[in-house]
Amino acid sequence: DASFKVIDPTNYVAFTFFIGTMAMMAASAFFFFELNNTSKKWRTSVLVSGLITFIAAVHYYYMRGYNLETGESPIFFRYVDWILTVPLMCVEFYLITKKVGAKVSLLWQLIAASLVMLITGYFGEAIDPAHSWQWGLVSGIAYFYIAYLIWFGDVAKLAQTAGPSVAAANRTLAWFVLVGWAIYPVGYIVGTPGGLFGMHVNLGLNMDIIYNIGDAINKIGFGLVIYSLSRKDEVA
Amino acid sequence: DASFKVIDPTNYVAFTFFIGTMAMMAASAFFFFELNNTSKKWRTSVLVSGLITFIAAVHYYYMRGYNLETGESPIFFRYVDWILTVPLMCVEFYLITKKVGAKVSLLWQLIAASLVMLITGYFGEAIDPAHSWQWGLVSGIAYFYIAYLIWFGDVAKLAQTAGPSVAAANRTLAWFVLVGWAIYPVGYIVGTPGGLFGMHVNLGLNMDIIYNIGDAINKIGFGLVIYSLSRKDEVA
Numbered sequence: 396d397a398s399f400k401v402i403d404p405t406n407y408v409a410f411t412f413f414i415g416t417m418a419m420m421a422a423s424a425f426f427f428f429e430l431n432n433t434s435k436k437w438r439t440s441v442l443v444s445g446l447i448t449f450i451a452a453v454h455y456y457y458m459r460g461y462n463l464e465t466g467e468s469p470i471f472f473r474y475v476d477w478i479l480t481v482p483l484m485c486v487e488f489y490l491i492t493k494k495v496g497a498k499v500s501l502l503w504q505l506i507a508a509s510l511v512m513l514i515t516g517y518f519g520e521a522i523d524p525a526h527s528w529q530w531g532l533v534s535g536i537a538y539f540y541i542a543y544l545i546w547f548g549d550v551a552k553l554a555q556t557a558g559p560s561v562a563a564a565n566r567t568l569a570w571f572v573l574v575g576w577a578i579y580p581v582g583y584i585v586g587t588p589g590g591l592f593g594m595h596v597n598l599g600l601n602m603d604i605i606y607n608i609g610d611a612i613n614k615i616g617f618g619l620v621i622y623s624l625s626r627k628d629e630v631a
Numbered sequence: 632d633a634s635f636k637v638i639d640p641t642n643y644v645a646f647t648f649f650i651g652t653m654a655m656m657a658a659s660a661f662f663f664f665e666l667n668n669t670s671k672k673w674r675t676s677v678l679v680s681g682l683i684t685f686i687a688a689v690h691y692y693y694m695r696g697y698n699l700e701t702g703e704s705p706i707f708f709r710y711v712d713w714i715l716t717v718p719l720m721c722v723e724f725y726l727i728t729k730k731v732g733a734k735v736s737l738l739w740q741l742i743a744a745s746l747v748m749l750i751t752g753y754f755g756e757a758i759d760p761a762h763s764w765q766w767g768l769v770s771g772i773a774y775f776y777i778a779y780l781i782w783f784g785d786v787a788k789l790a791q792t793a794g795p796s797v798a799a800a801n802r803t804l805a806w807f808v809l810v811g812w813a814i815y816p817v818g819y820i821v822g823t824p825g826g827l828f829g830m831h832v833n834l835g836l837n838m839d840i841i842y843n844i845g846d847a848i849n850k851i852g853f854g855l856v857i858y859s860l861s862r863k864d865e866v867a
């Protein structure tokens with residue numbers, strides 16, 4: 396950025412965009428540099444954690460500048476980011492269950508559901524907000540299908556058979572999907588005029604702050620669960 | 632980018648340029664970081680996969696900005712990109728068959744055919760669109776010659792003798808060449824006034840969206856087939 400804007404100290408949106416950018420960069424450096432220090436079995440998983448935060452770092456750098464210059468909410472870039480990072484999270488679930496027999500078709504199911512969730516969400520949020528609850532409903536169904544697969548479906552079943560550390564990691568990640576990912580529909584309810592399912596709450600919070608907090612938890616936290624699995628399993 | 636343009640949410644061309652840029656960057660990081668984790672036998676192949684996506688990442692970054700600023704289709708840069716990446720794909724075919732005796736002359740045949748395909752395509756698309764079908768015909772012949780070599784010619788024959796994982800990978804890559812690469816002539820038909828062989832279809836789709844989807848499939852997908860070959864062959 397050649398031009399420096401004086402930032403208002405109460406501009407919390409800008410604050411979280413700056414923190415988010417640097418946190419994602421640092422997390423990527425961490426995951427990438429730890430690769431050499433990770434057992435072969437888990438290296439690809441930790442690499443994917445790093446890719447998720449790296450993709451986010453680039454997008455946060457861009458969104459930070461975009462928001463500062465235009466004052467607008469960078470919805471467009473959020474979805475560009477999610478369309479890449481959410482399928483990579485599906486890859487993480489596939490990688491931890493692959494060793495005990497997960498098929499590629501399970502990965503495709505997860506990816507397809509996440510694309511439905513995000514594409515319908517984008518239509519409701521950016522293109523056709525007048526029908527935001529209908530789009531949000533389809534999106535929500537896809538979301539619960541993903542959560543179902545991870546909590547009770549094939550992902551859960553396979554993780555059970557993969558030993559205690561994988562089973563425990565899958566349980567933690569399942570909580571991320573159920574609670575951490577639920578932050579995003581809350582952002583949607585706050586940010587779209589129609590809200591979701593008739594709810595339109597004003598939390599007095601900006602949509603971007605909610606999404607930024609969600610991303611930090613879900614991208615960095617998710618990656619750290621995978622990382623800590625790679626350490627536990629090594630010792631065992 | 633110093634200036635941030637507010638992007639219309641329905642600008643799907645911009646969407647695919649942004650996603651393409653980041654997907655190519657992430658794919659390059661993936662292939663490059665996995666090198667250390669790849670057996671010596673396959674390391675050069677995985678490195679070439681990374682070079683293909685890395686070249687594309689830089690071009691996509693540029694094309695993304697170009698398209699955003701000018702609203703024009705970056706045909707020029709497409710061909711700059713393809714003239715580097717398609718010969719590198721030919722190198723991939725050479726590398727997987729080299730161990731069972733592929734000669735450098737086979738590599739030169741593939742590269743020569745791909746240069747004919749791309750240079751005549753460029754004339755038809757950018758320089759002499761009035762004769763787009765004649766240029767497209769020559770380009771198409773070169774394309775089918777490449778497909779022939781990979782499906783039935785020397786590449787196929789050598790891959791048969793290189794063991795089951797190389798043979799299977801070559802079959803998958805042959806489908807990429809036949810179906811995935813066929814996306815490009817479709818873009819050409821949609822994008823040039825004369826179309827191809829008398830066909831001029833209006834799919835209601837922008838040429839750049841078609842090319843961007845094609846590139847994601849062919850560059851990242853192709854690289855992942857090579858990557859997964861490097862894993863399968865290691866275990867066997």
Ligand SMILES: CC1=C(/C=C/C(C)=C/C=C/C(C)=C/C=O)C(C)(C)CCC1
Nearest residue numbers: 480516531534535538576579580583613
């Ligand atoms: C259910 C639902 C949504 C869910 C979004 C989710 C769950 C996004 C997850 C993003 C993640 C995990 C990114 C981190 O890398 C939308 C699209 C807001 C639309 C409203 C309904």
Ligand SMILES: CC1=C(/C=C/C(C)=C/C=C/C(C)=C/C=O)C(C)(C)CCC1
Nearest residue numbers: 716752767770771774812815816819849
């Ligand atoms: C047959 C034909 C064409 C084929 C282009 C191809 C096959 C391009 C492949 C590019 C790849 C694989 C890039 C990925 O890295 C053109 C030039 C559109 C002109 C019309 C006829």
